[in-house]
Structure formats: structure tokens, C-alpha cells
Amino acid sequence: MQENDPYAELLRLCARGDEKAFERLYQLTSPKLFSVCLKLMKTRHAAEDVLQDGFIKIWNNAASFNPERASAMTWMATVVRNRGLDVLRSRKSRPQEVETEYEGLDFASSDLSPGEMAGISLSASRVQECMKALQEKQRKSILMAYYYGYTHEEIAARLAAPLGTVKAWVRRGVERLRKCLE
Amino acid sequence: MSGVKRYQNPELYEALAAEYVLGTLTGAARRRFERLMAERPYIRHAVEIWEQKLNPMAELVPEAEPPVRVWNNIRQAIAQDAGAATGRERQGAGWLGWLRRPAFWQTTTAILAVALGLKTLLPLVADPMPTLAYISVLEGEGDKPMAVTMGDRKRRVVSVRLMEKPKLAGEHVLELWAIKSPDSKPVRVGIVPPDRKTTHLRLSEQEWKKMKGAKQFAITFEPKNRAESEEPTGPIMYKGKCIDFI
Known part of the structure; x- marks a missing residue:
């Protein structure tokens, strides 16, 4: 819903079968989306697979992108992240080998420099502001789930908190977020 | 509750x-x-x-550059899907090259021609062999073939080839549905942009399963920006019986 959505026009061209526009879109957006995949999937191999499947889906479904409902970047992140979650949640267990370590959540919580602010959408800064308004444990739990794909159990282990408490942090955090983002 | x-x-x-x-x-x-x-x-x-x-x-998130091979794989997958060796001729390239194979041609197109009354031969060019699961010729007014739909089980791709550009009023798109029986709810397969000659809809495993047992495919005209819905709102414009190879 950005007024100047830099990628919406490229997506529109993709829907018409313009492969040059698709290549440009990939060049511009894949570094962010690959980073999302790396955090979520934990291994480079799985992250590459998810990025690849996600972009093929973006190409095939470009016609279903509706610029009135979300920005192009949000739509693409949805496609890629959904693919990643499908893979993660269909696994019986997490892979033992983890190549991408937990890197904390500073990137999502720290104040952005004016240069960085210019590079992100209004929707992104709005959700970031609402995240900051949450209690620390609520925020941490939600960000761990969102960026690292952690389940309630994994968050409980990392934060050394009882499972029921973590579930309540997530539930209440989500409720506060909903009100803040209304 | x-x-x-x-x-x-x-x-x-x-x-x-x-x-x-x-x-x-x-x-x-x-x-x-x-x-x-x-x-x-x-x-x-x-x-x-x-x-x-x-x-x-x-x-x-901070940016992380993906290795070049990811783009190469994507490009290759898309070129294969489009059946376009040059990669640029997505629209012009055909996707029924496998019909050229003599045995397949003789059997399947004979079935098609008889069962579906298809009299027009389709443009034929080279393409890798798909694992054919569904094939259907969708007819419009006056039993005129308007679109051909094929399901490739191996890649879970449903391809739709429009025989001519549909005449749409205002901002509309085509939406493809699989129909299992006259009483059952149509299963949404995906959006078919009217400007594209060929569209490839890649389905998830779940989506593919939902389509299983389709007896007919149908295309409705839907408003372009309507919320994604599991039910058609527009009338059926093209439809055709489906041969199921599963």
C-alpha cells in the first residue's frame, strides 16, 4: 500500500511474462529475501532451495499480486516465507547441523539511521514501532518465531522459561500488536 | 463452544x-x-x-547476497516451464512438443479428437516430456475450443493455453477451476492472465491433491482485484471434460 512502491511495476511486468523485469526484481530483492531464508532455515542449502522455489512461485503467480492490499516486497516476503514455513513445519525434526547461528534480534529492534529509514517502507517502520511498545519477553518471543522460525518449545528452551509462559507471551504480544497496528 | x-x-x-x-x-x-x-x-x-x-x-533484516547458482536454477526452471529455449519467447513458444512423439501423438490426440471434438491442431514445438496427469480442451460459446489445460504431475504444474485472446469487459482476469462432480464445489486452481498465451500454475502438494479426481475444468471471468476466494463469482465462460491419466 506504498505510494511509491519500487517493485510493484516490475511485478506487473512479470505478470505479463517480462523476464528482464523478473531478473531485475530478483537482483533488487533477493539479498533481503535470502537473508530471511537463512535465518528461517538455518542451513544455506535449505535457504537456497526456499529462495529458489519462492521466486519461481513469484514468477508464476505475479498476476495475483494486488498492489492495493500490500506492497510488492511484503507480497514477495509472504510467498518466500510461506514456502520456508511449509518446509520447516513438514519436517519431523530440526536438522542437527545448523550453519546459521542465532544472531540475536538487534537488527529488528535497533533504531534505524536516516539512511536505513529511507530504505524501508512505512508499513515496516510502523510494525517496528509497535514491536518496541511490547514487553521485552513478548517482543523477543514474537521476533524469534518470526525471524528464526522457532516453535513455542524452542523459544521456551532459549529463554529458559516454562512453555505455558512463552505461549502466553506470544498470545498477549500478538493481541497488543493487533491493537497497535489497527 | x-x-x-x-x-x-x-x-x-x-x-x-x-x-x-x-x-x-x-x-x-x-x-x-x-x-x-x-x-x-x-x-x-x-x-x-x-x-x-x-x-x-x-x-x-541485513542483506545477504545469494550465490549465483540460485538465479541460474530459477532461470532454467522458468525457461523449461515456458518451453522457451531462448528464455525470451515465453509467449510465442509452444508447450505441446511432446505431442510430436509418434506413439503419444497417435493415442492421446486420437482420444482427444474423438472425445472432445478437437478439430484444430495445436502449435507444436519442442519441449521436455512432462508426466501427463490431466488434459482438457475447454470450449466456449458454440463449442469453440478456447483453451487447453494440461496437468504435469511430476512438476505439479497446470498449464493453460488460450487459443485466442478472450474478450473481457473492463479489468477482469480468468480463473481456472477443477470440477469433480456436478454437485461438488469447484476447486480453485489459479488465475490465468488474459494477456498471456500460456500460463503455468505451479501448485503445492496440497493444492494438487485437492484437484485429484477432476472430471471437468472450467474458466470463469472474475474482477481483477477481488479478494482471493475459494468460490467463483462470475459465470462459467469455457469448460471441458477432463481426461485423467492418474
């Missing part, structure tokens, strides 16, 4: 939608919610709202 009614409570399904998008809804609960999402547009809508709220957070 119990059973199905539980999910009519907005507070409950909105909270579940948020946890579905976050990823904290897991196991059987996640699968159950996915089934509900497929059946109920209001639940799907709640999920979309949360996706729009949370997924801008993807912009906040």
Missing part, C-alpha cells in the same frame, strides 16, 4: 491466523487450520491481513 462453531468466533480465528503467520501454530493444529483456510474465505482473509501486518518485518 466446540467443533466447527469454534472457528466462527472471530477472536479465536484471528488469534490463530496470527500464530499461523508467525509460524508458532504447529503440527496437527497447523494442518487443521490450513484445511479450514482452504474451505473458508473469511479465515483465509484473516491470514492475509496478518501477512500484510507482519511481513513488512522482512525488510528489517
Whole structure:
């Protein structure tokens, strides 16, 4: 819903079968989306697979992108992240080998420099502001789930908190977020 | 509150939608919610709202350059899908090259011609052999063949070839549906942009399964920007019987 959505026009061209526009879109957006995949999937191999499947889906479904409902970047992140979650949640267990370590959540919580602010959408800064308004444990739990794909159990282990408490942090955090983002 | 009614409570399904998008809804609960999402547009809508709220957070991550091989694989997959060796001729390239294979040509097209009354031969060019699961010729007014639909089981791709550009009033798109029986609800397959000669819809495993047993394919005209829905709103413009190779 950005007024100047830099990628919406490229997506529109993709829907018409313009492969040059698709290549440009990939060049511009894949570094962010690959980073999302790396955090979520934990291994480079799985992250590459998810990025690849996600972009093929973006190409095939470009016609279903509706610029009135979300920005192009949000739509693409949805496609890629959904693919990643499908893979993660269909696994019986997490892979033992983890190549991408937990890197904390500073990137999502720290104040952005004016240069960085210019590079992100209004929707992104709005959700970031609402995240900051949450209690620390609520925020941490939600960000761990969102960026690292952690389940309630994994968050409980990392934060050394009882499972029921973590579930309540997530539930209440989500409720506060909903009100803040209304 | 119990059973199905539980999910009519907005507070409950909105909270579940948020946890579905976050990823904290897991196991059987996640699968159950996915089934509900497929059946109920209001639940799907709640999920979309949360996706729009949370997924801008993807912009906040530091960038990481993917290796070149990822793009090479994507480009290759797309070129294969389009059946375009040059990669640029997505529209002009045909996708029925496998019909050229003599044995297949003799059997399948004979079945097609007889069963579906197809008299027009389709443009034929080289393409890798798909694992054919469904084939259907969709007819419009006056039994005129307007589109051909094929399902490739191996890649879970449903390809739609429009025989001529549809005449649409205003901002409309085509939407493809699989129909299992006259009484059952149509299963949504995907959007077919009217400007493209050939569209390839890549389905998830779940989507592919939902389509299983299709006896007919149909295309409706739908408003371009309508919310994604599991039910057609426009009238059926093209339809055709489906030969099922599964």
C-alpha cells in the first residue's frame, strides 16, 4: 500500500511474462529475501532451495499480486516465507547441523539511521514501532518465531522459561500488536 | 463452544491466523487450520491481513547476497516451464512438443479428437516430456475450443493455453477451476492472465491433491482485484471434460 512502491511495476511486468523485469526484481530483492531464508532455515542449502522455489512461485503467480492490499516486497516476503514455513513445519525434526547461528534480534529492534529509514517502507517502520511498545519477553518471543522460525518449545528452551509462559507471551504480544497496528 | 462453531468466533480465528503467520501454530493444529483456510474465505482473509501486518518485518533484516547458482536454477526452471529455449519467447513458444512423439501423438490426440471434438491442431514445438496427469480442451460459446489445460504431475504444474485472446469487459482476469462432480464445489486452481498465451500454475502438494479426481475444468471471468476466494463469482465462460491419466 506504498505510494511509491519500487517493485510493484516490475511485478506487473512479470505478470505479463517480462523476464528482464523478473531478473531485475530478483537482483533488487533477493539479498533481503535470502537473508530471511537463512535465518528461517538455518542451513544455506535449505535457504537456497526456499529462495529458489519462492521466486519461481513469484514468477508464476505475479498476476495475483494486488498492489492495493500490500506492497510488492511484503507480497514477495509472504510467498518466500510461506514456502520456508511449509518446509520447516513438514519436517519431523530440526536438522542437527545448523550453519546459521542465532544472531540475536538487534537488527529488528535497533533504531534505524536516516539512511536505513529511507530504505524501508512505512508499513515496516510502523510494525517496528509497535514491536518496541511490547514487553521485552513478548517482543523477543514474537521476533524469534518470526525471524528464526522457532516453535513455542524452542523459544521456551532459549529463554529458559516454562512453555505455558512463552505461549502466553506470544498470545498477549500478538493481541497488543493487533491493537497497535489497527 | 466446540467443533466447527469454534472457528466462527472471530477472536479465536484471528488469534490463530496470527500464530499461523508467525509460524508458532504447529503440527496437527497447523494442518487443521490450513484445511479450514482452504474451505473458508473469511479465515483465509484473516491470514492475509496478518501477512500484510507482519511481513513488512522482512525488510528489517541485513542483506545477504545469494550465490549465483540460485538465479541460474530459477532461470532454467522458468525457461523449461515456458518451453522457451531462448528464455525470451515465453509467449510465442509452444508447450505441446511432446505431442510430436509418434506413439503419444497417435493415442492421446486420437482420444482427444474423438472425445472432445478437437478439430484444430495445436502449435507444436519442442519441449521436455512432462508426466501427463490431466488434459482438457475447454470450449466456449458454440463449442469453440478456447483453451487447453494440461496437468504435469511430476512438476505439479497446470498449464493453460488460450487459443485466442478472450474478450473481457473492463479489468477482469480468468480463473481456472477443477470440477469433480456436478454437485461438488469447484476447486480453485489459479488465475490465468488474459494477456498471456500460456500460463503455468505451479501448485503445492496440497493444492494438487485437492484437484485429484477432476472430471471437468472450467474458466470463469472474475474482477481483477477481488479478494482471493475459494468460490467463483462470475459465470462459467469455457469448460471441458477432463481426461485423467492418474
